[in-house]
Amino acid sequence: MEQEELKRLASRMYCEIFQRLEDPRMREVVNHKVTAMYGPPMVRPDVALVSFQGGGGDDSPSRRTWPGRLLYLDDHFAFGRTLRRQFDDAGLDEVLRERTVAMAACFPEARTSESGRWTSKSGPRAEWREFSSAWVRRMLAAMRPRAVLVFGTKASLALGLEERWRNVEQDSRGWRAFGRATIEDCPAVYCQHLSQGWMRRWVQMSLREVACLVRKRLGT
Secondary structure, three states: OOHHHHHHHHHHHHHHHHHHHOOHHHHOOOOOOEOOEOOOOOOOOOEEEEEOOOOOOOOOOOOOOOOOOOHHHOOOOHHHHHHHHHHHHOOOHHHHHHOEEEEEOOOEOOOOOOHHHHHOOOOHHHHHHHHHHHHHHHHHHHHOOOEEEEEHHHHHHHOOOOOOOEEEEEOOOOOEEEEEEEEOOEEEEEEOOOOOOOOHHHHHHHHHHHHHHHHHHHOO
16 A cells, blocks of 8 residues: 555544544543544554553544654653653664554543443443454554554453464563564564553563564565
């Protein structure tokens, strides 16, 4: 897919998001803004980041299109600060700045105290999550990233990856800390979520795997 065609696909996604917000039933459960993409779409990026949903800490209006620059590069929240530091430690700072895309598996944002409600199996929140994750898969298939980095169990569940992780490693608490899978014919790597309970050793292991995939697909 060419860049202009990809932009048209992303524009269609945003159009459908705002059509859903016109439905009172779907709008009622959205207490904060809606964020689908954290940066511009890109054909063949090195890395695609997928977290579950934004934290609802910024109640500015929902964007009607993608940001012109990856928001995590200037983010003052914990996730963005940690992401920049960990990518830098792994020697992936240039990759993050220039060749990374990012999406939420569930577009409506929610504070940590509200996020559990967005894992429900039925109702408008479940419909939002299924709508969002279907679009994430569609965008991943179109963008074809060299590696997809999936943050945390909620994102993994939303993307239908929970039973598909292999080479799984657990940390000292028995929590999954690393795994490999495939999503839309793209290699995926599990990473502990960077906002809570993460351990540097395991995050760096996930990022080393990402670096290997990027080098492998580049033929270097």
